Amino acid sequence: MRPEEISKPGERLEYLDPKKLAPLPPPYDDLEEEPITELTEEQKKKWEHSLDGVSALNLPRPETKEEEDKLVLAFLRGYEKLVSKENNWAFLQPLSLSLEYCARCQTCADACPVYEMSGHKDIYRPTFRSDVLRKIGKKYLSPGGKILAGFRGHDIDLKWETIARLAELAYRCTLCRRCTQVCPIGVDNGLITHELRKIFSMEMGIAPMEVHEKGSVKHLQFGSSTGMIKAAIEDIIEYLEDDIEEKTGKRIKIPVNKKGAEILLVHNAGEFMAWPENPMAFAVLFDAAGISYTLSTEFVGYDAVNYGLWYDDVQFARVAIKHLEVARDLGVKKIVIGECGHAHKALSVIADRLLPSEQMIPRESSYALLWDIVKSGKIKFDPNKNDFPVTLHDPCNVVRLMGVVKPQREILKAITPPGRFREMTPHGVNNYCCGGGSGFAIMGSGNFPEWRVKLSGRKKLTQYLNAFQGEMDPSIKKMICAPCSNCKGMTRDLMEHYEIFEKTGIWYTGLVELMVNAMVDQEKPFITWPDEDEDM
Amino acid sequence: MDILQLLTYASGVIFVVFFARKLLKYWTMPMHVRWELYPVPHEGKEWGGSFYEDVDHWKKTRHVDHVAQYRFMVPEILFIRALYEDNRPLWRWTFPFHLGLYLSIGGLVFLAIGALLQIAGRAPDASGLAALAQSLTIIFGVIGFALGTIGAVGLIVKRLTDPMLKDYTSGLDLLNLFWLGAIFVTGFLVWLSDPGFAVSRGYLASLLTFSPGPSLGGMQIINLLLFIGFWAYFPFTHMTHMISKYFMWDKVKWDDMPNRGDAGMDSKIKAYLSYPVSWSGAHIGAEGGKKSWAEVATTNPWAQPQKEEK
Numbered sequence: 147m148r149p150e151e152i153s154k155p156g157e158r159l160e161y162l163d164p165k166k167l168a169p170l171p172p173p174y175d176d177l178e179e180e181p182i183t184e185l186t187e188e189q190k191k192k193w194e195h196s197l198d199g200v201s202a203l204n205l206p207r208p209e210t211k212e213e214e215d216k217l218v219l220a221f222l223r224g225y226e227k228l229v230s231k232e233n234n235w236a237f238l239q240p241l242s243l244s245l246e247y248c249a250r251c252q253t254c255a256d257a258c259p260v261y262e263m264s265g266h267k268d269i270y271r272p273t274f275r276s277d278v279l280r281k282i283g284k285k286y287l288s289p290g291g292k293i294l295a296g297f298r299g300h301d302i303d304l305k306w307e308t309i310a311r312l313a314e315l316a317y318r319c320t321l322c323r324r325c326t327q328v329c330p331i332g333v334d335n336g337l338i339t340h341e342l343r344k345i346f347s348m349e350m351g352i353a354p355m356e357v358h359e360k361g362s363v364k365h366l367q368f369g370s371s372t373g374m375i376k377a378a379i380e381d382i383i384e385y386l387e388d389d390i391e392e393k394t395g396k397r398i399k400i401p402v403n404k405k406g407a408e409i410l411l412v413h414n415a416g417e418f419m420a421w422p423e424n425p426m427a428f429a430v431l432f433d434a435a436g437i438s439y440t441l442s443t444e445f446v447g448y449d450a451v452n453y454g455l456w457y458d459d460v461q462f463a464r465v466a467i468k469h470l471e472v473a474r475d476l477g478v479k480k481i482v483i484g485e486c487g488h489a490h491k492a493l494s495v496i497a498d499r500l501l502p503s504e505q506m507i508p509r510e511s512s513y514a515l516l517w518d519i520v521k522s523g524k525i526k527f528d529p530n531k532n533d534f535p536v537t538l539h540d541p542c543n544v545v546r547l548m549g550v551v552k553p554q555r556e557i558l559k560a561i562t563p564p565g566r567f568r569e570m571t572p573h574g575v576n577n578y579c580c581g582g583g584s585g586f587a588i589m590g591s592g593n594f595p596e597w598r599v600k601l602s603g604r605k606k607l608t609q610y611l612n613a614f615q616g617e618m619d620p621s622i623k624k625m626i627c628a629p630c631s632n633c634k635g636m637t638r639d640l641m642e643h644y645e646i647f648e649k650t651g652i653w654y655t656g657l658v659e660l661m662v663n664a665m666v667d668q669e670k671p672f673i674t675w676p677d678e679d680e681d682m
Numbered sequence: 683m684d685i686l687q688l689l690t691y692a693s694g695v696i697f698v699v700f701f702a703r704k705l706l707k708y709w710t711m712p713m714h715v716r717w718e719l720y721p722v723p724h725e726g727k728e729w730g731g732s733f734y735e736d737v738d739h740w741k742k743t744r745h746v747d748h749v750a751q752y753r754f755m756v757p758e759i760l761f762i763r764a765l766y767e768d769n770r771p772l773w774r775w776t777f778p779f780h781l782g783l784y785l786s787i788g789g790l791v792f793l794a795i796g797a798l799l800q801i802a803g804r805a806p807d808a809s810g811l812a813a814l815a816q817s818l819t820i821i822f823g824v825i826g827f828a829l830g831t832i833g834a835v836g837l838i839v840k841r842l843t844d845p846m847l848k849d850y851t852s853g854l855d856l857l858n859l860f861w862l863g864a865i866f867v868t869g870f871l872v873w874l875s876d877p878g879f880a881v882s883r884g885y886l887a888s889l890l891t892f893s894p895g896p897s898l899g900g901m902q903i904i905n906l907l908l909f910i911g912f913w914a915y916f917p918f919t920h921m922t923h924m925i926s927k928y929f930m931w932d933k934v935k936w937d938d939m940p941n942r943g944d945a946g947m948d949s950k951i952k953a954y955l956s957y958p959v960s961w962s963g964a965h966i967g968a969e970g971g972k973k974s975w976a977e978v979a980t981t982n983p984w985a986q987p988q989k990e991e992k
Binding site for chain 2: 223235239240247248249251273277299326328331334347367480494498499500502503506511514545546547548575
């Protein structure tokens with residue numbers, strides 16, 4: 147399918163046949179999957195779904211031609227701003243280069259897990275959405291763009307269908323940037339997707355509800371994207387202290403808003419609600435290692451997420467500045483980021499050139515500090531306590547996009563018996579996304595969650611299964627270490643959808659949970675398997 | 683001075699001016715936020731790691747391994763290694779095509795050296811150095827033309843027949859390949875009629891001395907017209923992707939320079955934060971360009987005394 151065909155009339159541009167999806171490894175090799183559930187007739191009437199029958203944005207259809215034209219014009223206006231220095235200084239150079247220089251060699255296609263696992267559907271090809279944007283720019287925003295547009299290869303029609311499908315298409319890529327890694331010219335299709343999302347959000351006010359209204363807006367309204375307010379987090383921290391006592395037999399005081407502490411530890415607030423063992427394990431380890439640290443319960447300071455990273459530079463900057471303010475007010479020497487991949491990249495890498503250096507506070511990955519703790523010998527670990535097969539998922543934001551590759555591996559080797567830790571193929575900087583990147587893990591509208599578990603997470607599921615082939619008996623318990631909240635969320639959804647634990651014995655956890663589980667003075671296992679957990 | 687010489691000068695001027703303008707356009711763009719992609723070779727960690735793997739990394743002297751960077755970059759430029767590893771079927775044609783281009787350009791350089799020697803009164807039959815320049819012109823030129831032709835034809839066929847590439851190939855893409863292929867083929871034919879490139883060297887010497895040139899044969903005129911036309915056209919095309927390769931690799935994917943109190947970086951950031959914002963999204967609150975980045979980023983439209991979520 148040529149990119150120009152995005153404008154063609156029709157109820158749907160692409161149909162997803164489950165039989166055409168890339169096959170899964172055993173024991174799912176003969177799985178007969180259901181097609182993605184159709185939207186209801188009412189939803190179809192209400193929401194734009196003509197790309198692939200899936201609605202991530204719940205984008206309402208314009209009621210009149212005038213409304214359609216207005217949206218098309220708004221898109222073009224936003225595109226102009228995207229390529230202006232004033233409105234997009236932060237990404238102008240890489241974006242302009244990526245828009246201008248694609249040789250359309252398609253080398254990127256096979257690097258994309260969504261394209262591959264969809265059975266090579268053209269609409270998911272990394273160059274497809276980028277080329278649509280290029281062609282619109284060349285035809286409608288360049289001087290003389292309509293002259294010989296067909297011969298020059300950019301004769302694309304710009305109408306409501308084009309814009310609507312492009313908006314949905316901006317949310318069929320996890321921004322993992324594997325495509326960029328293989329491009330011989332360096333063109334960054336992941337960046338183009340990111341920038342496309344910015345036109346929709348920053349100019350047209352269009353973004354997934356879970357990411358914007360229920361995400362970054364809530365973060366700036368209540369202090370956390372979870373909607374959790376200061377009083378609630380303070381209560382939760384108290385409960386965590388009780389739970390730690392129950393699980394470890396030790397009463398630990400979790401330091402909160404402690405002025406003069408060396409470290410501000412920031413967690414994805416979702417951890418407190420969905421995986422409280424994770425912040426608990428951090429508290430146990432930091433206490434045992436004698437680390438001078440504090441948590442914050444100040445506005446925004448207790449939620450490390452920054453959803454703006456995925457779709458909106460202004461929302462990104464607002465949250466990042468708050469994070470830095472909280473750390474400055476506490477007088478800490480550095481911020482240590484817990485097991486949240488996108489928070490790592492947002493605060494460490496992207497925010498690095500957001501403010502002049504005098505307003506910055508050093509930021510550090512918890513993986514590096516945890517490895518330092520292991521190396522220091524301050525905590526004694528017994529690897530035999532983790533005597534089960536373990537594999538490691540590499541969160542894209544921490545590994546490919548930030549270069550933190552070795553510490554987490556070294557930790558796992560130190561806390562598991564020889565031969566128990568095995569790598570996935572490929573891994574490290576060549577890893578595959580969990581399928582929940584760039585906001586997908588939290589997006590739950592319409593039939594998007596089904597698309598996510600069947601397509602964007604399919605490659606990771608394949609890797610998970612391949613890591614444990616030969617040990618698929620469900621009675622052999624096996625663990626995926628996924629040291630990132632979003633990746634865990636996505637893995638949890640894969641687990642539920644495919645009943646993975648029941649069929650294979652594979653489960654998932656974070657890195658610190660495995661560390662505490664291996665602590666010599668930890669009497670009971672810290673990790674619980676689903677069949678041991680009554681709350682499961 | 684004849685019309686061909688005038689056209690050659692004009693082509694050269696257009697190339698220099700517009701290629702420089704393109705370079706300048708990217709060179710003068712604002713410093714972008716960090717957007718690196720690992721592995722970053724100058725980090726010198728073969729597993730793709732970065733300084734973020736170290737505790738208190740900002741207290742340590744930053745080590746930049748230039749040798750590792752060159753070790754990565756030289757094979758990439760010369761052999762298009764990324765394509766060799768990730769898209770071998772295309773590499774089989776694009777590698778000879780690019781190598782043909784490099785060698786042809788090399789041949790042109792030796793032709794220019796020969797022309798300068800000729801101006802200095804050292805003809806190939808009387809000077810060992812000039813004879814060497816001539817021999818290298820022939821070797822580089824002829825092999826370059828042959829490889830370039832093979833590559834161009836292969837790429838045209840591949841773009842027309844490969845279902846993956848066909849949908850992404852425009853008439854203009856084919857014209858570009860055909861044009862370059864025609865330069866290679868006619869260059870080869872010129873060599874057949876003038877095995878020592880003596881006429882071409884004389885023509886180049888005339889250009890360098892602003893004097894009347896030798897009489898050119900039909901094939902030489904066709905080759906020259908094809909070449910100077912392409913030379914002038916080239917800066918306006920995406921075939922200048924060596925620019926992207928430099929900036930996207932060296933200045934984007936590998937730019938992991940941290941913000942550690944560099945005065946130049948700080949002053950740039952301060953200037954950017956004063957840029958006006960005109961994004962229209964209601965949540966931005968840019969007021970049509972009245973607010974700066976610093977103002978919108980430090981404004982919280984939802985700020986309120988904390989209360990329970992309803």
